[in-house]
Amino acid sequence: MPFWHEDVAAWESAWQAKGLPAFPRITLTPADQQGVLTFNIFPLLKAFRGDAQAAAKAVLEPVEGVQRAEVVKGFVNVSFSPAFWRSFLQAVQERAPSGYTRLQLERGQHLMVEYPSPNTNKPLHLGHLRNLCLGEAVCRLWERVGARVVRANLVNDRGIHISKSMLGWKKFFAPATPQTTGKKGDHFVGDCYVAFERAYRAEVEALKQRGLPEEEALVQAPLFQEAQALLRAWEAGEPQTLALWRQMNEWVYEGFEATFRRLGIRFDKVYYESETYKLGKKVVEEGLKRGLFYREEDGSVWADLTAEGLGKKILLRRDGTSVYITQDLGTADLKFQDYPELTRSVYVIGNEQDHHMRLLVALLRKLERPYAEAIYHLSYGMVELPTGRMKTREGTVVDADDLLDEMHSRALELVEEDLPESERHEIAEAVGQAALRFYLLRVDPTKNIVFDPAESIELKGFTGPFLQYGLVRARRLLEKAAEKGLTPALQATPDAIEPAEEKLLQQLYGLPEALMAAARSFDPALLAHYGYELTRRYNEFYQSLPVLGAEEPVRSFRLALTQAYQIAMEAVMETLALPVPARM
RNA sequence: GGCCCCGUAGCUCAAUCGGAUAGAGCACGGGAUUUCUAAUCCCGCGGUUGCAGGUUCGAAUCCUGCCGGGGUCGCCA
Structure with missing residues (x-):
């Protein structure tokens, strides 16, 4: 069982059977330490009266393929044998889509993700792009871990x-x-x-x-x-x-x-506020009838949420027209009428609406809607300029289409000139978009992004094109190998693993965990960082070790390693919705 | 003023919900191509994690106070 989530599950049940007091946390060993996996056994030390060696022995008992285990303070650093890695690569070849790049751990979850919900009086801007990239990546993340996802757009x-x-x-x-x-x-x-x-x-x-x-x-x-x-x-x-x-x-x-x-x-589904706002009015009437809301002398309708620490909130104006939250109440109901099997209703909305979303949940609780607890606000920070917030009035709003065009032409300058014109534009579009989208996805969603139009977006370093480049090189390498009749079919186990190979294998081993962590925390940035680190390690491997020129069984091992990298990286790129050009 | 979020290298960001000597990119300086794509790789430079206390084996992370920035708070969506 060479995949992370399967290994960990097996180890945990073994520990449970032995009555170990707490599961050790398992992480990839930091790059500056010897080892591949680190078992954090600090929490176990008391039960073993400070005998770290004994605790380590108990923890590692069910772990197969251990080549070396070193106990440093409360950490047990483990590295695996060449045979273990060979079986890992074999498993990737045989069952990547079902057990490695696509997981079933969240099967049964059914999400609706609402994004980007634009107003219809202005074109999309940079903030919408962040919303779109985030929303789409979150959908794909959850699909990868086994959930069903409905993409919904609510048009204001x-x-x-x-x-x-x-x-x-x-x-x-x-x-x-x-x-x-x-x-x-x-x-x-x-x-x-x-x-x-x-x-x-x-x-x-x-x-x-x-x-x-x-x-x-x-x-x-x-x-x-x-x-x-x-x-x-x-x-x-x-x-x-x-x-x-x-x-x-x-x-x-x-x-x-x-x-x-x-x-x-x-x-998959588009809601129009013009069609849902009347539902909202009905919900408000229901609340009035049930005595949950009240009417002021001027005719306006209110909810008193002071007990929840949210003050009072107007639900209908005195002229009877509805406000923003009114239609949101109606839409929330409608979503669960349309999709009764939903387990979560995700709203991808900027953090300026944190208060609004808290109000929405509080009102739904007051109305005793059971799905109030299924609502998750994916609150993201704003995209600011070095001079501060983007303002329509000051003409500082960065237009989405303009920015996409600009990225395209910046990327075009780097594309080889002797390619056909249409292919050059295809590459430029893929590179430009990847640069922009990665830039928006690589930071923690909750944090504000400062976008400097003067410096614009880099195409080197910690960027989308960096990830693309590594993958394109690997694909070409495998194509070249195929032309020479070489395949990634594994031969005998190599005697030893080079450090650059081990670092790459370690990162590859961590893919399922990275996917799970990113999905569960609604944070594509975790996967973006994973993908960057994976690419770095592949580049180092590529730069320092020959593949086609190596002797068997090392050559086929390295081809399999390259293929595994390709499989993992394609999953990362697809999940983050970063396009990959055929060459660059 | 109340509530919420944030403060990490010159700049932009990490640090796997309390773990190891706080890591990357950009910028700056130096180096690598008879070999699978140099949009790459290697080396160097760069830190009192806003400030002051506290909690414990251990704090950028948790608690308290202060300083600074942003958001939001009964009829814009």
Whole structure:
């Protein structure tokens, strides 16, 4: 049983049978220490009266293939025999997809992952890209460990922000369309929104000149009043308003769809807020009837969550219209009606909405929805510029499509010039995307990212192209071997394992654990770091040891090692949704 | 002001939920190609983990206080 999760499970049951007080933690041995696996036996020392040797002996009893075990303080560093590694490589060849790169440990889990849930008044920006990369990677991670996943996108297609872009079009752009202007639909609508905002700001400034305080000015500006009227007309179902709304959303969807397609992302289910917000109102009515919520004198409806430390929250405005959280309540219900077998409902949403998500869960608990506990908010940090937050008003928002284009052309400069033009662009797209996506995935999701447009994104070092390059080289090596009639079929066991080989084997051995850890913590960065380290070790191996030129049985062992690396790395790249070019 | 998150090399980030001498990349300096792709590899430089206490075999990690940054807090989504 040469795979991590199978080994560990077998060892643990053996220890349990022997009544060991606590399972030692098992990790890959740090690079500066001798060994492959480290068993942390500090917690066992008391039971063995400080006799580390005795504790180590008990722990290692069920472990097969041990070549050397060294006890250092509370650590037992173990390395494996060449025969063990040979059987490991054999197992990778024979059952990689079912036991190594795809696991069944979370079988029975059924997730819905909601992302990126954009508004329909602006094109996608860098923050959405982080959301998309994270959401997609999390879906693929959970699929890899045996779960079923529904990718859901909730489109925020109604609300005051849409009214604003509609007004922007009416006043400054009509009758132009994306077709007549040659613009991508989402960008076209974004321009309408910006035009509205600019005019609106001017009105607010004028009112402030006349002595109105800012808060008053913001509400009293004629354009804002008009936008609100438009929202009411929309809710009342006024036909002309609906027609324009539908038209503008169509433009936006076409634009979004193009970007999603470029990123290789498709959704199983799309929810539209315009269809779910009424469900939310029903949920609020239910809460009112059951006395869980209350109505103020002005007609607005509230929930009192002070006991939960969340204060009071408005659920319906005094004019009866719904707010953001209202539709979220309805959508939460709908998700579990559509997919009753869900075990988890994941929301990939920025950490600026931590409070909002806490409110949502608290309200669902109040309503005694059992699935309130199944909700998981994958809260991620913002992408900031060195100068601070991206701001529409200051024109510092980094547009997703523009950035993808820029990455493409930066990568193109590095591609060999004597290749056909279409292939050069194919490679450039793969390299540019991998650079960008890896950059967004390599950091802890909870942390903010500082994106420096001046320095932009590296193509060397701890990057996506670094990972691609290692894999491309390995593939070419195996192709060359095949041309010479050499296969990775294992021959006799080599007498000894070189240090560079052992370091690579160690990392390969850790793949199942890395996949599990990344999925369970909803953290693709763990797998990104794993993949980087794996590539480093392969590069070192590749650089220092000959493969095709080696003597048997070392040659076939190294070919098998290269093949195992290819299998593991392809799994990493696929899971993180990083494209790999045929060559580079 | 209340609540939440964060502070690690010049910069961008790690450190496998309390473990070994805190590690990578970028930048900077030096080196490697008659051999499977040099987008690579090797060597060097770089740290009082914001500050001060506490908890214990052991703290970047946990607790308390302070300093600094960000987010959020009854009708934007």
